Amino acid sequence: MSKPTPNNNEIVFPENNIIVSKTDTKGKITYCNELFIQMSGYEEEKLLGQPHNILRHPDMPRIVFKLLWENIQSGNEMNAYIKNLTKDGSYYWVFANVTPSFDKDNKIIGYFSVRRKADASKLEFIKNLYKQLLATEKNQGMEASMKQLQNILNEKELSYEEFILSF
Numbered sequence: 001m002s003k004p005t006p007n008n009n010e011i012v013f014p015e016n017n018i019i020v021s022k023t024d025t026k027g028k029i030t031y032c033n034e035l036f037i038q039m040s041g042y043e044e045e046k047l048l049g050q051p052h053n054i055l056r057h058p059d060m061p062r063i064v065f066k067l068l069w070e071n072i073q074s075g076n077e078m079n080a081y082i083k084n085l086t087k088d089g090s091y092y093w094v095f096a097n098v099t100p101s102f103d104k105d106n107k108i109i110g111y112f113s114v115r116r117k118a119d120a121s122k123l124e125f126i127k128n129l130y131k132q133l134l135a136t137e138k139n140q141g142m143e144a145s146m147k148q149l150q151n152i153l154n155e156k157e158l159s160y161e162e163f164i165l166s167f
């Protein structure tokens, strides 16, 4: 499927609602709720079975997804601010919580994600941070953006998890 061309149209996340999706262990969508379908602009049949990066926005630094996958594949949860791309090229921001799902033998059988509206005042900081990380990635690669993020966390004396929930 060809990627939509991003435009500057923001779709505002409705208050008091959540976007839910489930994936298999590879990140292919196995379930999405009504709001997910509505916000993405795709039909449910188009979404199911597609890799979750169908929503990937080019403004997102890769390091965020690297951290996401590292965390969830090792059995931990991950919280992140994510800018998503819709079918018509619009975007919407979310605050996402992604968790692994386990079978009775504690083996990861898929992932589960709940997203809510991202607080506008917090997003100002995140937008600026992502812009810096993206520029570093473009010029120097992902190891450099990882170091940059680590330096910011070290300065604040916070882990990523503490940082993301701290402001």
Ligand SMILES: Cc1cc2nc3c(=O)[nH]c(=O)nc-3n(C[C@H](O)[C@H](O)[C@H](O)COP(=O)(O)O)c2cc1C
Binding pocket: 021, 022, 023, 027, 051, 052, 053, 054, 055, 056, 057, 062, 065, 068, 082, 083, 084, 096, 098, 099, 111, 112, 113
């Ligand atoms: C449960 C779950 C939910 C995800 N939600 C999103 C999302 O909303 N937007 C997004 O761009 N990537 C999401 N991802 C990450 C994608 O799988 C993918 O790593 C990301 O879009 C970057 O694409 P890439 O890995 O092909 O570079 C999610 C992954 C999982 C497991």
